[in-house]
Amino acid sequence: MTIDHTTRTTSTTGDAGLPAAVTPALLARLATRVSAGTDAARAQTSAPFTGGPLADLPVSTPADVEAAFVRARAAQAGWAAMPIAERKAILLRFHDLLLNRQAEALDLMQAENGKARRDAFLEVSDIAIATRYYARSAAKMLGPKRRRGAIPVLTHTTELHHPKGVVAVISPWNYPLSMGAGDAIPALLAGNAVVQKPDTQTALTALWALDLMIEAGLPSGVWQMVIGRGSSIGQSLMDNADYMMFTGSTASGRRIARDAGERLIGASLELGGKNPMIVLDDADIARAADGAIAACFSSTGQLCVSIERLYVAESIRDEFVAAFVERTKALKIGAAYDYSTDVGSLTNRSQLDTVTAHVDDAVAKGATVLAGGKPRPDLGPLFYEPTILTDVTPEMTLYTEETFGPVVSIYSVRDDEEAIQRANATAYGLNASVWSRNSKRGRAVAARVRTGTVNVNDAYAAAWGSVDAPMGGMGDSGLGRRHGADGILKYTEAQTVAHQRLLGFTAPTGLSESVWADTLTLALKTMKRIGTR
Structure with missing residues (x-):
């Protein structure tokens, strides 16, 4: 199959198990874009789906x-x-x-x-x-x-x-x-x-x-x-x-x-981040459960703004958890160069080892697995099932540390105040998600969550996709912002050019300094009285 440079979005695989567009010619051309000497050492990468060779750079x-x-x-x-x-x-x-x-x-x-x-x-x-x-x-x-x-x-x-x-x-x-x-x-x-x-x-x-x-x-x-x-x-x-x-x-x-x-x-x-999602007691449960799927398992959880902590109001916990677990178990995991799968692979062995270690540690210390909880070598070397845990406690590694994989822990909260307090109980502050049928209530809770972006009735795309607004982290999640005016002006040096015409701040010729000071004082008082900034 050849690429015709159209918007076709599905692909087939070649003899090496790689998709159609990843041809030797393309790989060779891209390698020439690396700024390196002609006798440079080489680095080999592998394809996560299969573990087979991919690029030589x-x-x-x-x-x-x-x-x-x-x-x-x-x-x-x-x-x-x-x-x-x-x-x-x-x-x-x-x-x-x-x-x-x-x-x-x-x-x-x-x-x-x-x-x-x-x-x-x-x-x-x-x-x-x-x-x-x-x-x-x-x-x-x-x-x-x-x-x-x-x-x-x-x-x-x-x-x-x-x-x-x-x-x-x-x-x-x-x-x-x-x-x-x-x-x-x-x-x-x-x-x-x-x-x-x-x-x-x-x-x-x-x-x-x-x-x-x-x-x-x-x-x-x-x-x-x-x-x-x-x-x-x-x-x-x-x-x-x-x-x-x-x-x-x-x-x-x-x-x-x-x-x-x-x-x-x-x-x-x-x-980094250890991002929270809050499901308030008036949330649309079906919509929130769908949102949790996107929040926790997009890009196999390898997403800086992905949700790893999920706080649910006690009054709706059982109903929400049942809906979320059902949807999670229905996700199709696999390697396919088309839109037939919902969840792909982890990217490298180190990440698989981290996810496995975090889940195994939690289970060994008393956590309950509601969905997933194990790698899937039958699908490929780096696949891991989307995983939901409960009964997670502070002595477990993933309670506070970022997993960066398809793993989320669910906690019950009594009310909005507890949800906000627990969401903010972290050194991180990158992204958060709040779910409520009441827009005003949802935005009020969002404003009290200490993260650089907060999405109401959405996982992360609403804030990320609002490119006219700044995106970035608080606390241990970083400094600076991308997107919006901040995202381009940070790459510039601001310069002020001030041209003073006629009179300045020193007394003009023929006027004493004391009279000039009195004149400026009167002018300053007048500007304050008339509302001048």
């Missing part, structure tokens, strides 16, 4: 990273000087290519991440939305803005925004397109160059996005990819970056924040 050295930054700085000057209308046009061409060639992206994401196709499609739609939003909003967000001057009429004040220079982006394996392209897009539109290190396991999707952007007209050197372990090339990225964008673990985020502080550069960090 060149590995970048610290010297390769430094060379990429040299090229990026040379390219960035011309890119920043390009009219924003031209940058916008390139991004909108990328938008169209993305949608027209989505079969390639879907096949790549499934092949290297193992997620179900419907979850892969959400990444395509996410990047299309974000690209269109920033392409059509950047000029207004980045354009000069008049600000109130120190002295009305006499002070002409303008706020300008200049690109940082070269932004380093470190993106994770769990959302290879959303994270692989989503943070680069606003950085590029703001006039920066980008040097990015995607996770090696899912580098193909990020390289595909870069390849598509170059096809759309992005100048050479403006966006580059390096491949390698953080322990090898992470310091080179930090040493050369003018800004750092990182998505990953809280432990790694702390180190990056420390190093960025040493260099006095900015950093935006989306880190």
